[in-house]
Amino acid sequence: NADRNKVYRHSTNLSMAPGSTERLVETTLAAARDELVRGLGGLLDQAVPVKTSPGDRIPDGAVIVGTRDSSSAVRQYTSADDLAPVGDDGYLIRSFSRGTQRFTVIAGNTEAGALYGTFAFLRRLQTHKPITRLDISESPRVKNRHLNNWETVRLYAGNNASGTGGLSGENGTIFNFAATGASAGRNLPVILDRYIVVARAMASVGINGITINLVNADNVYLTAQYIAQEAALADALRPYGIKIALSINYTAPTDPRFAPDTLTNEQLDPHGDEFRGWWNRRARMLRDSIPDFTGFTVKANSEGQPGPQDFGDDHGDGANAIAAAVAPLGMKIYWRTFVYNADVDEDRLKRAYLEFGYIDDERRPDGTRGRFLDNVFLQTKNGPLDFQAREPVHPMFGRMENTNQALELQVTQEYTGQDEMLCYLAPMWEEVLKTDTYATDERGRLLGKRLMGHIVDGTAQRHSDTAIVGVANLGNADNVTGHHFSQANLFAFGRQSWDWTLDSADIAADWVRMTWSNREHVVGTIVKMMMGSWEALVSYQTPLGIAHQFRSSDHYGPNPAERLARDDWSPVYYNKADSVGLGYDRSPTGSDFTAQYFPTLEARYGNIGTVPENLLMWFHHVSWDHRMRSGRIFWDELVYRYQMGVQYVTWMRLTWDSLQPSLDARRFSEVKAKLAIHEADAGDWRDTCVNYWKEFSGRDNPVDDGPLS
Ligand code: GCU
Structure with missing residues (x-):
């Protein structure tokens, strides 16, 4: 409950804010060091000495953190072969004893891996798990574990200009961009304590990216003034392994705010150089200020947002145009599939697949299938409607085998009690991720790995780039999420996007131990409350x-x-x-939405005698x-x-x-x-x-x- 509006001195001269008290950390290993000093100091209730190099004789009880590049001790105690399997974000944690000295080595191939290992080590300590004789090797199943931060104002309801209520209750917006008004002097590029709190929380569970603005995007985020502010935010988040992205509006190039660099409607041709050139220029501006800027999230032809269909083009044309424009900069496009044009079909649930499926099926000139470019992710909600508390899985998972697919989950509790109701969402995500899609290959044979989690982590259909995205519940309340128990959802989202095979009750137990108490009756009781809370809702x-x-x-x-x-x-x-x-009735006697599933699910859902009762009225x-x-x-x-x-x-x-x-x-x-x-x-x-x-x-x-x- 420290002062969340405390300001930091930013490392560049952008924000020598008056009253700055603390310096930001500048490297990931410095962040890891600070976590250990703070975490061990607090848990053990004693000061923790720091050495940048342990010397020949490693002190008893030492914890060594780093990469093989950064640390001779890590080089001495881990080999490149040991580390190879953990990849970019993974880590090793190993216990050693040499004579009377016992020490722990936490190593990653990258500094981010070392940071994740540091948090995992602290978590063990905090949850009273053994920390001796460790031989842990961990790596995430999914590469891009991102949040989408929708500013908390409800745009369509039109009732919440103050940011109170709606998606996250009293919990107002987290990042301050406004240039004037009550928060002047507390706006980016000034870095507030709460940004660092959130960065640490995200890093502690392995979240490595955030799209910072609403999907119904305001073009102001692409202006030079905002880009300077975003750069300051990116600098502050970078040591925690977090990269930023922006939501964009498809017709941004026509916005007069970008004059003289504006296009006419006629120039919004996705096959033409003007449209692509515009996005390439904007992306370069972003890259010049934010070297690791990851790309754009796009909501197009959805709920009144413009998109390629307004100009006679389809989602493939639109997504590929922007993707091609930013590919040379190493950026990606997360193109959302939350579309439900009423002209497509009477049943809203059928519409998305009808708009996207055929593009995935198309043959490329080289004979392979799928028109979407490799740096496009289609970002699809877990269910076919809109984040309802229980939905069947979205039939597009498994059906889009030639396209990178990102799973979108809603961490903020828009439809699950907002910040008033205690609703632990991890059991829902576990149900989703462990649902058998019964996906088949092109010859109709069942895939060996075909759970939703296998589709998402790429093992089902051999995708190497993978993503899970959570609509964030970050705000400026003291406890960040408005309801204390909503923090558990952020925690679980990170843990499950790192490893979707985890048990949601185990995650809850870790969270309770880290948040409330390690006393067994408290842990048992609160975990029980949490585990039934979603089904009750x-x-x-x-x-x-x-x-x-x-x-x-x-x-x-x-x-x-x-x-x-x-x-x-x-x-x-x-x-x-x-x-x-x-x-x-979505069975063959009704809308026949069930036909979009693979045959086993189609038959199961389509028959009132076999459909799971908890999905009964979705289909009958x-x-x-x-x-x-x-x-x-x-x-x-x-x-x-x-x-x-x-x-x-x-x-x-x-x-x-x-x-x-x-x-x-x-x-x-x-x-x-x-x-x-x-x-x-x-x-x-x-x-x-x-x-x-x-x-x-x-x-x-x-x-x-x-x-x-
Ligand atoms: C929901 C939500 C909207 C949001 C939309 C989306 O419908 O209520 O505010 O914009 O989802 O996912 O784009």
Whole structure:
């Protein structure tokens, strides 16, 4: 809870801010050293001496960190062969004893690898795992582990110019770019403490990139004034192994703010030199100020954003044009597939694959398939709709075998309780990443490795460049994420994008030990609360696969009766409530969306007898009397699920109270206050939805399942 607005003296002369007190670290090994000094000092409660070179006789208890280039001790105790398998970001941690001296070596091929190893070592210590006889070799399964930082203002809701509410509740925007106003003097290039806090948090779980602005991008981020500010931010993040990128608007070249370097609409031809030349010039400007700038995230022809289709071109033309323009600079394009043009199909869920699939299938002149260039990632949300608490996996994963695909997850809890509800998302991501896609090869044979995680980490279809992207929950609250427990989602996102095979309960246990306490009953109790929290939220918000039922004003509370100008934004479009039942028929008797999956899933989802019940209404219009596996009829089961979800929150509230003696007073009471709101709002979801469904089912609450309010 240090002063998050404390300013740093920046290493360049851009920001000799008045009142600067501290210097920023300038190298990754310096960051690793500082983490050890701070971490070991705090955990062991004693000062930790630092030596830049250990000399011939390594002191007993020493921790040596570095690369083979930076450290003779690392050279002496690790070989190039030992280190080769861990790649660019991986690390070795090894215990040695020489006579009476015992010491630990943390080594990477790169300084970033050494930093990740340092954090992993500290994590072991902090979670009370053994730190002797270590022989650890770790490397990430996915190369690009990025955040997308959407500034927290809700643009489409139009109600949050102040940055309060919406995507992250009270938790306002993290990076200050504005040149004037209340925060003047605290704007980039001035570096605030909270940027460093966040950089350390990201690095501690291996996150190595961040797109700093909203996907509905403002061109101001491409102006010279902003680029200077972004360069300062990039300098501050670099020692932590974090590189920056920007979201861009496809028609930025026509923005008069770039005059005289502006194009006309006619010049926005993706095959023409003008369009490509413009993006190359902008990218070079960025590269000149930010040598490791990674590239652009693009939301095109989606939710009113312009794109190549406005000019008669397709996503392949548009993505490849910008990709070709920036390829010589080593940059990449993350082209989002969150598109749902209503002209393409009546069922919103079918639209993205219809717009992208054929481009992946096209033959290149050399006979290989796939039109997208190698420096294009298609960035696809985990499910086919929009970050709902439970969705089936997006059918494009596995279907786009000739294109690099990035998985996009939402860490910020837009649809999962924002910063009011305790909802640990790692079990959802684990469910997603371990879903069997039943992907086949071109001859129809099942792939050996075909879980979502294998598709994403490239092993299923032999992709060497891989990415997972998380929509960030960073803000300027003291605790960064608004709800203390939302920090667990950032932590888990990093850990799972590093290694998607991890168990979400193990990640929760690490987080609880590092955040709250190592006492066994506290760890056991909080992990239990967390592990059921997502399923409970699914249950009281959208049970049994009933999709999007959120009120449009804030995506927090329910409004199942809402009918908006666009069908596919309306809860009624998804629930299709009528006297027969509830849910959207996407089986072959309905929209046949199921045909976009590989055959095994197509058959499983398309049949009401075999579809998993937790996805039931994503695929079927279910009659009120349908017999469920529990033996209850659908109506009774539905009401029961709403009630169970709310009861779980009551249980969490009471359980949290029981932990009071073991927790610090301030954070205990902050979470307690949130749980009270959470319980009331979960009850509102249940009551609003059940009461509305009653109008269609003509039935009352089942009598056996206890009182409903
Ligand atoms: C959601 C969200 C929007 C966001 C969009 C996207 O619809 O509510 O604010 O822009 O996702 O992913 O682009």
